[in-house]
Amino acid sequence: MTAYGSQEMSANLMRVLMRRPGASLTGADAAEWHYGPTFNGEKAVRQYAEFAAYIEKSGAEILWLEDKGDGLADAMFTHDPSLMTDHGAVILRMGKPLREKEPALHEATYKKAGIPILGRITSPGTVEGGDCIWLDAETLIVGRGVRTNEEGIAQLSEILEPHGITVLGYDLPLWQGEEACLHLMSVMSPLSADLALVFTPLLPASFYLLLKEWGITMVEAPADEFHTSNGLSLNVLPVRPREVIMVEGFPKTKAAMEAAGCTVTTFEADALCIACEGGPTCLTRPVLRRDQ
Numbered sequence: 001m002t003a004y005g006s007q008e009m010s011a012n013l014m015r016v017l018m019r020r021p022g023a024s025l026t027g028a029d030a031a032e033w034h035y036g037p038t039f040n041g042e043k044a045v046r047q048y049a050e051f052a053a054y055i056e057k058s059g060a061e062i063l064w065l066e067d068k069g070d071g072l073a074d075a076m077f078t079h080d081p082s083l084m085t086d087h088g089a090v091i092l093r094m095g096k097p098l099r100e101k102e103p104a105l106h107e108a109t110y111k112k113a114g115i116p117i118l119g120r121i122t123s124p125g126t127v128e129g130g131d132c133i134w135l136d137a138e139t140l141i142v143g144r145g146v147r148t149n150e151e152g153i154a155q156l157s158e159i160l161e162p163h164g165i166t167v168l169g170y171d172l173p174l175w176q177g178e179e180a181c182l183h184l185m186s187v188m189s190p191l192s193a194d195l196a197l198v199f200t201p202l203l204p205a206s207f208y209l210l211l212k213e214w215g216i217t218m219v220e221a222p223a224d225e226f227h228t229s230n231g232l233s234l235n236v237l238p239v240r241p242r243e244v245i246m247v248e249g250f251p252k253t254k255a256a257m258e259a260a261g262c263t264v265t266t267f268e269a270d271a272l273c274i275a276c277e278g279g280p281t282c283l284t285r286p287v288l289r290r291d292q
Ligand SMILES: NC(=O)NCCC[C@H](N)C(=O)O
Pocket: 074, 077, 079, 080, 096, 099, 129, 130, 131, 180, 181, 183, 185, 186, 276, 277, 278, 279, 281, 282
């Protein structure tokens, strides 16, 4: 099956690229990878299995990348090395040097699956998938920061513009410094086409105003849970509009989404997501999302 296409963030998740962590993660040097004190490789692998079971249960088909011990501990965060469009995949170029080999893994998988490659970001450009949010099928918002630079945004725009897609770049704050992971998706998680979980103090101000102008209802992520989770309380994955998966342990954030009409599934992820700085969204690269 060669089905692909995704220019939205919350339509039904039908097909997704994921990499099961193994030897590369269990053997990772936490300091080198900037993983936090709750990092535990074996526990992270178990927690990932629970997460993957929820994705399987959602009915999505998983295209698996296997961790055969290439040392790429962050490669389980498949959201970042490529971007999917209705016209094929864009192979990105990572801003985190330790992740530079990951886009080639995605390209090889797409080629094997018969999914066309629409374009690629080349040096000195950088773009990471976590910095990209489809506001609608014709509008891609890109966060400019430590991981994604102006040159990368210009290249992405050149690739997508012929397909009627406007790319808009917004400056991200530095927040916890150059080594830490802060993507645009660290401060906003779309929950449905007109609903998003946001942490407004870190949103680019002009992007906040754009969301208001577009009539997107914003659910504010409770600040205490955002800070104790290093932002991971906010990184939630919709498998269908208003049906989301989040990291366990943040009841106020969960309640805020439920009050906005969402169904929320949680899984334990202190060793996986909190420690490794990436949530359920980051662990998935949607290949096909569709409304029906
Ligand atoms: N989209 C995301 O926010 N991905 C999280 C990536 C975490 C990984 N440890 C990184 O620093 O790149």
